[in-house]
Amino acid sequence: xxxxxxxxxxxxHFSRNPFKVVALLLFVLASxxxxxxxxxxxxxxxxxxxxxxxxATEGRQQYLAxxxxxxxxPDNRPWIDLSTPFWAVWYSEIYHFKTPSPALVYSVxxxxxxxxxxxxxxxxxxxxxxxxxxxxxxERLQTGTLDFTFALLFLLPLLLLILLYNLKSAEAExxxxxxxxxxxxxxxTWLLSRIAFYVVLLFIVIIALLVYGAILTPxxxxxxxxxxxxxxxxxxxxxxxxxxxxxxLRSGTSIMGNTLKMAGVWLLLSFIVPGTVHQxxxxxxxxxxxxxxxxxxxxxRQELFQQPDSITKSQLNTLFPEIVDSxxxxxxxxxxxxxxxxxxxxxNELTKKSIASIEADNNEKNGLVKSTFWFNPVVFFQNHFNSxxxxxxxxxxxYRREIQKLIDTQVSTMVxxxxxxxxxxxxxxxxxxxxxxxxx
Numbered sequence: 172x173x174x175x176x177x178x179x180x181x182x183x184h185f186s187r188n189p190f191k192v193v194a195l196l197l198f199v200l201a202s203x204x205x206x207x208x209x210x211x212x213x214x215x216x217x218x219x220x221x222x223x224x225x226x227a228t229e230g231r232q233q234y235l236a237x238x239x240x241x242x243x244x245p246d247n248r249p250w251i252d253l254s255t256p257f258w259a260v261w262y263s264e265i266y267h268f269k270t271p272s273p274a275l276v277y278s279v280x281x282x283x284x285x286x287x288x289x290x291x292x293x294x295x296x297x298x299x300x301x302x303x304x305x306x307x308x309x310e311r312l313q314t315g316t317l318d319f320t321f322a323l324l325f326l327l328p329l330l331l332l333i334l335l336y337n338l339k340s341a342e343a344e345x346x347x348x349x350x351x352x353x354x355x356x357x358x359x360t361w362l363l364s365r366i367a368f369y370v371v372l373l374f375i376v377i378i379a380l381l382v383y384g385a386i387l388t389p390x391x392x393x394x395x396x397x398x399x400x401x402x403x404x405x406x407x408x409x410x411x412x413x414x415x416x417x418x419x420l421r422s423g424t425s426i427m428g429n430t431l432k433m434a435g436v437w438l439l440l441s442f443i444v445p446g447t448v449h450q451x452x453x454x455x456x457x458x459x460x461x462x463x464x465x466x467x468x469x470x471x472r473q474e475l476f477q478q479p480d481s482i483t484k485s486q487l488n489t490l491f492p493e494i495v496d497s498x499x500x501x502x503x504x505x506x507x508x509x510x511x512x513x514x515x516x517x518x519n520e521l522t523k524k525s526i527a528s529i530e531a532d533n534n535e536k537n538g539l540v541k542s543t544f545w546f547n548p549v550v551f552f553q554n555h556f557n558s559x560x561x562x563x564x565x566x567x568x569x570y571r572r573e574i575q576k577l578i579d580t581q582v583s584t585m586v587x588x589x590x591x592x593x594x595x596x597x598x599x600x601x602x603x604x605x606x607x608x609x610x611x
Contacts, residue, residue, distance in 0.1 A: 177368070185368075202322040206383060210276045216271045223266055223288055238253070238597035256589050259599070260607065263603045265604070265607045270287075273388040275562060278556040279320075285567045291581065292581065293515045293516075293578060295574070323408065324552060324553055327412070328441065332416065332434060362420060370410070374409065377405050381405070411548060416436075448540070490520065491587060494587065498590075498591060509590050516583075516586050519582050573610055
């Protein structure tokens, strides 16, 4: 009963304080704006994927028409022969997408830093120019798109500070604390009950905002687990700051002193610690300039074309033992042509070796970030929110791995069919389109 009376008293105190009411409204408006930013990005990416799928379908229909008309390819490009595996695979019109999760409405994360679609070919790579290079989570935290997660991470603690800054300290300055302890409850119980009122109030606000976000995108129909996880971590984040502020208020006796302490902790955990960690990681693991990858594209690729045919044939036999006794391998008039078509396989192997060092550096950097979670709670929660929304670095790393698997499938399919002298007709082209678009 005492706690209920304290809640009623605190509601009156809150409703009669325009400063606190306006602060809550501004937080809600910022959160709604952030939710709409996330929803707009989700809708834009979904629409773009639909558009690209439509274009790819139209492209495949056009190439299928050449088979029906008995043509080898477009009239203005006579060197293209769709009856050969090389050109049929090249024009298979395969795209791979990082389909946005409906939970993107909550956390944009790194979704604006990476490409979300890729035309896959046997000369592509997951680190081509259309696939933006990795930006570490601490760097993303500093740039900070105003999405719902941004409001939650930075504005929620500030709002809580505004709601709690004068609890207990105002009564202490006016000399009422002893009277409160006699008439209501112990000072700590009374303070805890007043803070609990604002925790419950913000809990209700967070639920309402999460539900509103679920209305903007189909979260409930396809990502309900994401909704429940967002709610869980949002509440844990609220409890974290409530606990910190409770101990500050419990030991403080003045409004100014409590306010400065709470603001100092907010600045420390929200900016100083993440910024310091970011600088430390930048010194320990500088940004990978991708020089190995550039060297492969610029220099080593040319060296492949200049090396003796015997070395090229040996490398191809090692990669694809199936071609050793293939029909083309035993036909000198065709084997040189087949080797020329197979250089993409050797380029792919060089590219994968150069990418391995890039990914190793990125993994070490992200490992260092994770090692700071125990004293870097804002980055900890940001990473979890991004993971829930599938906009985390790891999600895009998985996407790049999927692209590489599809590239490997294209390379092996093209090389094996070239060396086995496969003739491509309409049915074979459709088989390519179906096979090459599926992850192995």
